[in-house]
Amino acid sequence: MIIPIALESHEDYSYEITIDSLPDLNFDNKVAIVTNPTIANYHLQTLLSKITAIDLQVVMVPDGEEYKTLQTVEDILNKLFEYKFDRKSLLIAFGGGVIGDMTGFTASLYQRGIDFIQIPTTLLAQVDASVGGKTGVNNQFGKNLIGAFYQPKAVYIDPYFLDTLPLREFAAGVAEMIKVAVTFDKGYFEFLQNADLYEKETLKNAIAKSVTIKADVVSQDEKEMGIRAALNYGHTFGHVVENETGYTKYLHGEAVAIGMVMANRLAVELGFLTPDDALQIEAMLKKFNLPTDYHIADVDNFYDHFFLDKKSAKNKIKFILPKGIGDCIISSEIHEDIVKKVLKTFGVK
Amino acid sequence: MIIPIALESHEDYSYEITIDSLPDLNFDNKVAIVTNPTIANYHLQTLLSKITAIDLQVVMVPDGEEYKTLQTVEDILNKLFEYKFDRKSLLIAFGGGVIGDMTGFTASLYQRGIDFIQIPTTLLAQVDASVGGKTGVNNQFGKNLIGAFYQPKAVYIDPYFLDTLPLREFAAGVAEMIKVAVTFDKGYFEFLQNADLYEKETLKNAIAKSVTIKADVVSQDEKEMGIRAALNYGHTFGHVVENETGYTKYLHGEAVAIGMVMANRLAVELGFLTPDDALQIEAMLKKFNLPTDYHIADVDNFYDHFFLDKKSAKNKIKFILPKGIGDCIISSEIHEDIVKKVLKTFGVK
Numbered sequence: 001m002i003i004p005i006a007l008e009s010h011e012d013y014s015y016e017i018t019i020d021s022l023p024d025l026n027f028d029n030k031v032a033i034v035t036n037p038t039i040a041n042y043h044l045q046t047l048l049s050k051i052t053a054i055d056l057q058v059v060m061v062p063d064g065e066e067y068k069t070l071q072t073v074e075d076i077l078n079k080l081f082e083y084k085f086d087r088k089s090l091l092i093a094f095g096g097g098v099i100g101d102m103t104g105f106t107a108s109l110y111q112r113g114i115d116f117i118q119i120p121t122t123l124l125a126q127v128d129a130s131v132g133g134k135t136g137v138n139n140q141f142g143k144n145l146i147g148a149f150y151q152p153k154a155v156y157i158d159p160y161f162l163d164t165l166p167l168r169e170f171a172a173g174v175a176e177m178i179k180v181a182v183t184f185d186k187g188y189f190e191f192l193q194n195a196d197l198y199e200k201e202t203l204k205n206a207i208a209k210s211v212t213i214k215a216d217v218v219s220q221d222e223k224e225m226g227i228r229a230a231l232n233y234g235h236t237f238g239h240v241v242e243n244e245t246g247y248t249k250y251l252h253g254e255a256v257a258i259g260m261v262m263a264n265r266l267a268v269e270l271g272f273l274t275p276d277d278a279l280q281i282e283a284m285l286k287k288f289n290l291p292t293d294y295h296i297a298d299v300d301n302f303y304d305h306f307f308l309d310k311k312s313a314k315n316k317i318k319f320i321l322p323k324g325i326g327d328c329i330i331s332s333e334i335h336e337d338i339v340k341k342v343l344k345t346f347g348v349k
Numbered sequence: 350m351i352i353p354i355a356l357e358s359h360e361d362y363s364y365e366i367t368i369d370s371l372p373d374l375n376f377d378n379k380v381a382i383v384t385n386p387t388i389a390n391y392h393l394q395t396l397l398s399k400i401t402a403i404d405l406q407v408v409m410v411p412d413g414e415e416y417k418t419l420q421t422v423e424d425i426l427n428k429l430f431e432y433k434f435d436r437k438s439l440l441i442a443f444g445g446g447v448i449g450d451m452t453g454f455t456a457s458l459y460q461r462g463i464d465f466i467q468i469p470t471t472l473l474a475q476v477d478a479s480v481g482g483k484t485g486v487n488n489q490f491g492k493n494l495i496g497a498f499y500q501p502k503a504v505y506i507d508p509y510f511l512d513t514l515p516l517r518e519f520a521a522g523v524a525e526m527i528k529v530a531v532t533f534d535k536g537y538f539e540f541l542q543n544a545d546l547y548e549k550e551t552l553k554n555a556i557a558k559s560v561t562i563k564a565d566v567v568s569q570d571e572k573e574m575g576i577r578a579a580l581n582y583g584h585t586f587g588h589v590v591e592n593e594t595g596y597t598k599y600l601h602g603e604a605v606a607i608g609m610v611m612a613n614r615l616a617v618e619l620g621f622l623t624p625d626d627a628l629q630i631e632a633m634l635k636k637f638n639l640p641t642d643y644h645i646a647d648v649d650n651f652y653d654h655f656f657l658d659k660k661s662a663k664n665k666i667k668f669i670l671p672k673g674i675g676d677c678i679i680s681s682e683i684h685e686d687i688v689k690k691v692l693k694t695f696g697v698k
Contacts, residue, residue: 147460
């Protein structure tokens with residue numbers, strides 16, 4: 001199936017997401033596939049058998065979030081200059097979110113912008129990074145702090161690449177699907193409650209729905225001035241969890257799962273969400289073995305970490321709180337005392 | 350006077366260029382002025398006396414094209430993180446083209462984009478970099494090879510900052526004014542032939558006209574798919590001259606002046622330009638003591654250098670050739686032999 005993506009403000013930034021077995025791709029320009037040894041080991045031969053180009057290069061970057069840096073991007077850029085890539089050349093991001101974010105960012109920078117295509121190989125990248133145009137790298141101050149909004153020319157989502165994905169990473173992708181369901185679409189939430197996501201056709205439909213919801217949000221608000229912030233449900237808390245645990249203990253989706261439970265408890269405290277709805281969401285996370293609790297060693301310290309988040313403009317923390325299942329509230333006016341009261345209930349069993 | 354700038358493709362990317370004495374500027378957010386010691390020495394006190402902000406920082410970068418690198422941009426970014434700048438914070442580029450290009454690029458990258466304002470202090474930056482949204486840095490492979498298209502929120506052109514500009518740099522700015530006159534506007538060319546640019550009101554009018562012409566071109570073609578390439582008149586040749594002389598012998602505008610004479614001679618050879626028109630253009634360049642000849646040591650080598658230019662997609666060299674005065678032709682189909690024949694006539698006296 002094909003999902004058209006468009007941005008209301010920029011008529012020329014539109015592309016299609018194809019959810020199906022990867023088609024043959026023939027290019028009449030220079031192409032570089034950016035990938036890492038893990039993905040290459042499993043799937044590079046398959047990809048190479050599907051692509052023709054004037055000049056086809058493979059740029060290998062080390063596997064891992066710790067290499068998502070400006071230095072790695074500069075290394076990729078230098079390779080492209082050595083290959084004498086021009087403004088008509090094309091990059092293909094072949095991997096998970098780290099590869100996608102860095103490849104898109106590199107494409108945005110090379111000679112002030114060349115085209116790129118995404119072929120995401122993790123569920124998280126398929127449902128999340130494939131839409132929205134957020135590209136970038138981490139630095140010593142935090143995650144995704146340097147980057148660009150830059151849209152791909154096309155995205156190919158082939159669920160068969162997920163066959164080699166570890167179960168834990170699969171679940172981390174499901175967390176983002178649950179996220180958009182809770183904040184935007186009760187029907188999708190109910191679908192996910194009953195779906196067998198290990199069945200390929202069901203999975204394709206689930207991915208398509210998740211991508212469509214996100215695309216709808218992003219098309220209205222590319223630069224995250226308003227409604228797009230709702231996609232950060234679970235992330236305000238999740239980022240602190242990731243940061244406190246050195247980005248090693250939890251996968252991003254797992255930290256977001258914990259973050260959603262935290263946001264839910266705050267929403268219950270404020271009366272936006274019923275305890276029963278909160279339990280339903282938690283049950284769904286547990287169904288996929290996602291973590292739902294976390295030991296907060298120091299609540300004040302945890303709270304201070306919010307301010308490192310780039311969404312916290314002018315020292316206000318922006319919370320995304322579910323309003324029932326299928327809707328949400330964005331608020332920068334939640335009192336510190338209430339947030340800390342809720343934080344104190346975590347990891348105390 | 351105020352010149353509105355708009356891009357046809359992006360309704361939200363519009364801003365104004367104010368050509369006048371710098372007004373008082375009051376900001377209710379964090380602001381960093383990016384400048385260098387040379388400009389700061391002359392004009393920083395004046396600027397600081399005009400600006401108020403919640404938090405006002407000055408980020409000093411070394412003076413010179415050789416510091417227009419990704420490393421300097423990273424240094425600026427790190428300062429902004431240390432100052433805890435957020436997504437509502439603002440950068441002010443206060444200097445020439447190097448400062449403008451790096452500050453705009455930094456603004457595009459910081460948390461995926463914050464606002465920036467340009468206060469250009471060289472004539473070249475006032476007439477050229479103030480319009481078009483080209484930002485970026487150099488690397489070991491060439492000039493402006495890494496960057497972004499990113500528009501400022503406002504540009505303030507105060508001709509009084511030019512009082513401390515060396516005459517040679519003033520002339521380099523005039524070269525870009527002559528460039529747009531030759532390629533787009535015969536009336537403006539005739540105005541420049543008779544104008545006393547050292548008189549402030551005349552200079553303001555000349556800057557306004559140059560900016561208006563460039564803005565008109567850029568608004569039609571932000572990403573340089575078509576007509577915008579005409580702004581590279583003199584640059585195809587000029588970049589090679591700069592590169593061969595290690596970016597030290599000639600100012601950018603001076604190399605462009607030589608490049609225009611080269612393009613003109615090619616245009617005369619091909620019958621697009623009369624010898625008399627070519628002489629008129631050369632006379633105008635000489636009036637401002639701009640260089641019009643250059644010794645080409647090795648014509649084949651000079652020719653090969655064209656391919657380092659990022660405008661040369663798919664191994665075709667794009668030449669911008671004046672068609673009389675006030676119009677031009679863009680062609681990627683000029684035969685190598687003719688180009689080399691013309692190149693051989695340079696620096697042989």
